[in-house]
Amino acid sequence: MHRLAKKHPLAIRWFHWINFPLLAVMIWSGLLIYWANDVYGVRVGGHEIVKFLPEKVFADSNKPDSGFSPYAPPAPGWLPRAWMTKAEPENPNSPLHLYELNNRLAEGMGWHFLFMWFFTLNGLAYVLYTAMSGQWRYLLPGKGTLKNALQTVLHDLHLRKEAPSQEKFNGAQQIAYTMIIVMGIGSVLTGIAIYKPTQASWLLSLFGGYGAARFIHFWLMMGYVGFFLVHVAQVIRAGWNNFRAMITGYELVNVQAAQELFPTATPGASE
Amino acid sequence: MDESEKEAPKAPEEPKDEALLEMKRISRRSFTWGGLAIGLTYAGFHYLHKMGTETDDTLPWLFRRGLQFNEGVNQRLYSSQRLSPTFTDKDITEARTNGDIGLGDDFDPASWKLKVEGGAMPLVLALKDIEALPRQEFVAELKCIEGWSFFVKWAGVRLSDFMAKYPPAGKVDYVGMATPDEQYYVGLDMPAAVHPQTLLCFEMNGQPLALEHGAPLRLAIPHKYGVKNIKRIGVIRYQNVRPKDYWAEQGYDWYAGL
Numbered sequence: 001m002h003r004l005a006k007k008h009p010l011a012i013r014w015f016h017w018i019n020f021p022l023l024a025v026m027i028w029s030g031l032l033i034y035w036a037n038d039v040y041g042v043r044v045g046g047h048e049i050v051k052f053l054p055e056k057v058f059a060d061s062n063k064p065d066s067g068f069s070p071y072a073p074p075a076p077g078w079l080p081r082a083w084m085t086k087a088e089p090e091n092p093n094s095p096l097h098l099y100e101l102n103n104r105l106a107e108g109m110g111w112h113f114l115f116m117w118f119f120t121l122n123g124l125a126y127v128l129y130t131a132m133s134g135q136w137r138y139l140l141p142g143k144g145t146l147k148n149a150l151q152t153v154l155h156d157l158h159l160r161k162e163a164p165s166q167e168k169f170n171g172a173q174q175i176a177y178t179m180i181i182v183m184g185i186g187s188v189l190t191g192i193a194i195y196k197p198t199q200a201s202w203l204l205s206l207f208g209g210y211g212a213a214r215f216i217h218f219w220l221m222m223g224y225v226g227f228f229l230v231h232v233a234q235v236i237r238a239g240w241n242n243f244r245a246m247i248t249g250y251e252l253v254n255v256q257a258a259q260e261l262f263p264t265a266t267p268g269a270s271e
Numbered sequence: 272m273d274e275s276e277k278e279a280p281k282a283p284e285e286p287k288d289e290a291l292l293e294m295k296r297i298s299r300r301s302f303t304w305g306g307l308a309i310g311l312t313y314a315g316f317h318y319l320h321k322m323g324t325e326t327d328d329t330l331p332w333l334f335r336r337g338l339q340f341n342e343g344v345n346q347r348l349y350s351s352q353r354l355s356p357t358f359t360d361k362d363i364t365e366a367r368t369n370g371d372i373g374l375g376d377d378f379d380p381a382s383w384k385l386k387v388e389g390g391a392m393p394l395v396l397a398l399k400d401i402e403a404l405p406r407q408e409f410v411a412e413l414k415c416i417e418g419w420s421f422f423v424k425w426a427g428v429r430l431s432d433f434m435a436k437y438p439p440a441g442k443v444d445y446v447g448m449a450t451p452d453e454q455y456y457v458g459l460d461m462p463a464a465v466h467p468q469t470l471l472c473f474e475m476n477g478q479p480l481a482l483e484h485g486a487p488l489r490l491a492i493p494h495k496y497g498v499k500n501i502k503r504i505g506v507i508r509y510q511n512v513r514p515k516d517y518w519a520e521q522g523y524d525w526y527a528g529l
């Protein structure tokens with residue numbers, strides 16, 4: 001026997017799913033902008049380990065030094081061509097055009113400075129809703145959160161047998177979901193500082209100047225990509241019932257299992 | 272009894288799993304909504320991606336409207352006369368040379384004159400006429416629309432002082448500027464033109480302007496992106512229609528205010 005347990009309010013489900021394409025557009029258009037001055041990478045001891053983005057992604061026919069290396073391995077057929085080769089911009093009607101991030105600064109700015117409004121408003125609506133509906137109680141880290149998060153991570157890595165007890169979210173989730181909001185606020189504020197460095201010069205100096213604000217803005221984006229990868233992996237791990245709850249709002253709870261776990265609890269008398 | 276015989280063969284009935292059925296109903300509804308939303312989102316982005324332009328520039332019209340909307344917000348929210356932060360000589364960083372449109376080789380700085388159109392009468396000025404105006408200098412950060420920046424010391428005269436000395440014929444809303452060969456051109460609205468940090472500039476980092484930086488006269492306007500800092504000004508036009516702007520025609524923001 002099952003019973004239905006309400007998990008996610010309708011508003012939060014909408015905010016969550018609307019945010020997905022909005023954030024995707026912000027990252028994609030942001031990369032179109034970043035292409036024009038692609039200066040970041042990971043360096044260890046003066047040696048560049050990773051360059052963002054690799055030359056192969058920023059296929060750029062305008063830069064003379066970026067010809068396709070004949071020594072590079074042949075591109076697997078399933079990869080979009082633009083990921084692997086240097087080429088003239090595709091036909092704009094081709095779906096592959098999406099992956100061509102070069103020579104599209106103006107287009108990137110057009111998208112970025114339009115969708116920034118929707119991204120910010122959706123995020124603001126989510127924060128206001130969680131604050132006023134009381135949902136923040138499940139989301140904000142509290143006293144035992146750090147310990148709970150540690151136990152959760154140990155459990156997920158199969159280093160600990162039992163999952164720690166939790167309400168709607170475990171400690172790791174509380175920290176991650178709160179962090180992502182802080183990051184969102186950071187993206188909006190650094191974005192304003194970069195977009196209006198004269199008018200918001202006080203904000204710009206708070207972040208340490210134009211270059212620093214742009215640096216933070218970029219790495220916050222990389223943070224979203226990291227969050228996304230872990231988030232999707234965890235959702236797959238957690239299974240269908242959990243995922244379905246983010247669509248429908250309800251989770252199916254196995255009543256028998258609950259009774260076996262808690263034999264003294266009253267069986268679902270109300271049902 | 273007949274009745275008991277009828278009931279007897281029945282196995283003890285499992286109570287129906289109502290929750291499971293209800294979950295199916297809710298799922299059907301929610302996933303239908305989800306599918307619709309995905310379809311609409313896809314169609315929307317597809318439309319945006321293929322959307323044509325309204326004017327002769329290359330930016331699809333909705334994005335052009337977006338930039339214009341942002342310009343309106345900027346003007347409501349902010350003061351057009353707000354100063355960009357200024358710095359000291361020791362903050363100066365190496366200048367980067369970028370953009371040579373309108374800087375053809377066929378140019379003799381010695382014979383250069385500045386034309387002024389839209390004034391009370393057509394004017395042709397020499398550099399010394401401009402240098403005669405009150406000198407201004409400051410160190411500011413030049414920000415390229417590509418995302419890089421450097422700190423540079425500009426010296427020149429305020430465009431507002433220039434306009435007071437050589438005024439337009441009547442009330443005008445815009446100032447346009449172009450290189451002598453008309454290959455590069457920018458437009459400014461009046462608040463940007465009369466901003467105290469908008470300079471007609473002839474010195475950079477304490478040296479006379481180099482040719483690649485726009486000798487003999489360029490615009491220094493730290494509250495706009497680098498693209499508005501036109502080099503080698505050949506003509507200044509007072510006008511009432513929005514002047515054409517080289518990079519705006521290529522799909523960039525006409526306003527480009529920082």
